[in-house]
Amino acid sequence: MNIIQIVLLSSLGFIFVLYFTWFRNASYDKMILLILLITGGVFVINPELTNKMARWVGVGRGADLLLYLSIVGFSFLFILFYSKIRRMEYTLTELTRNQALLEQQLKETQSNEKS
Amino acid sequence: MLVFIVIPVYNEGAPLFEVISDLKTQGFHNIILVDDGSDPPLRYPALDDGIFIIRHPVNMGQGAALETGMKLAIKKGADVVVHFDADGQHSAVDIHQLTAPLFENRADIVLGSRFMEKSETNISRLRKILVHGARYFNKCMTGLLLTDAHNGLRAINKKAMSKMNFTQNRMAHATEILTIIKKNNLRWKEVPVSVWYTAYSKTKGQKPFQIINIFFDIVLKKLKP
Numbered sequence: 001m002n003i004i005q006i007v008l009l010s011s012l013g014f015i016f017v018l019y020f021t022w023f024r025n026a027s028y029d030k031m032i033l034l035i036l037l038i039t040g041g042v043f044v045i046n047p048e049l050t051n052k053m054a055r056w057v058g059v060g061r062g063a064d065l066l067l068y069l070s071i072v073g074f075s076f077l078f079i080l081f082y083s084k085i086r087r088m089e090y091t092l093t094e095l096t097r098n099q100a101l102l103e104q105q106l107k108e109t110q111s112n113e114k115s
Numbered sequence: 116m117l118v119f120i121v122i123p124v125y126n127e128g129a130p131l132f133e134v135i136s137d138l139k140t141q142g143f144h145n146i147i148l149v150d151d152g153s154d155p156p157l158r159y160p161a162l163d164d165g166i167f168i169i170r171h172p173v174n175m176g177q178g179a180a181l182e183t184g185m186k187l188a189i190k191k192g193a194d195v196v197v198h199f200d201a202d203g204q205h206s207a208v209d210i211h212q213l214t215a216p217l218f219e220n221r222a223d224i225v226l227g228s229r230f231m232e233k234s235e236t237n238i239s240r241l242r243k244i245l246v247h248g249a250r251y252f253n254k255c256m257t258g259l260l261l262t263d264a265h266n267g268l269r270a271i272n273k274k275a276m277s278k279m280n281f282t283q284n285r286m287a288h289a290t291e292i293l294t295i296i297k298k299n300n301l302r303w304k305e306v307p308v309s310v311w312y313t314a315y316s317k318t319k320g321q322k323p324f325q326i327i328n329i330f331f332d333i334v335l336k337k338l339k340p
Binding site: 089090092093096097099100101103104 | 170175179183186187190282284
């Protein structure tokens with residue numbers, strides 16, 4: 001086994017442990033990640049497989065095929081994260097607004113009590 | 116009819132106090148200052164019964180601040196709310212003709228325009244080109260073609276206020292308002308207003324190329340959360 005294969009397999013193993021112990025996500029998310037990690041592991045152990053797949057789908061080299069798939073994957077992730085950020089921003093706005101309105105009400109109540 | 120002026124405020128300086136003084140001179144005494152997370156927090160030296168300061172603990176953007184201001188105005192029993200800028204580029208005199216169609220029940224929302232007959236503005240050529248581009252962009256996104264785009268001076272009645280739930284926190288709320296108008300069949304009208312850009316307002320206000328951010332905010336919003 002090459003050094004790079006050891007590095008890549010260790011990284012995949014680290015991601016596996018990190019994801020499954022730290023993050024609580026939906027089961028289908030876990031399933032997708034598990035499939036990706038296993039596929040990644042298989043490709044690291046047997047790089048020639050990517051070349052065969054690349055030729056089968058009409059791309060010259062395995063590395064090119066992986067690059068194209070990564071671009072699609074990262075674009076998908078961008079949309080996913082953007083959507084999550086929007087949702088969080090919406091929640092934060094609602095919280096901020098409610099707090100502002102409550103504080104305003106409290107301020108007025110206190111000032112009425114004083115006068 | 117009870118009119119409230121809503122002014123989003125973010126790290127504003129002395130011109131804000133001139134704006135408030137002008138509004139009072141014109142007879143508008145109910146003013147809501149929405150401090151959108153200013154650092155240091157906004158302090159108004161002469162708070163009276165008509166001036167309310169409501170503060171967002173963090174900066175959320177002009178759209179979010181306007182909605183918070185409107186929510187407070189509704190609680191205070193407002194019949195009409197006027198959106199007004201803090202940087203002194205709007206003229207308090209214009210509020211009379213902006214609110215007139217609402218008082219006469221001829222419209223639910225009245226939008227100020229810099230490009231109608233009798234409008235007065237010292238808008239730069241670059242900004243003018245971008246705004247006219249934005250008008251047609253708004254037309255594509257909302258179906259409404261106005262004479263102006265992203266003019267922050269507008270008056271809204273109670274009916275329209277109840278529909279103003281923005282999902283756009285920042286400047287893109289101006290386009291979202293048009294979507295809300297269209298979706299809820301609100302009666303709208305444009306009136307000529309004067310907008311004077313000063314050295315101060317240019318540093319505080321929307322930069323011409325922020326239109327690109329607005330474009331992305333609107334387009335990406337289509338990826339619904």
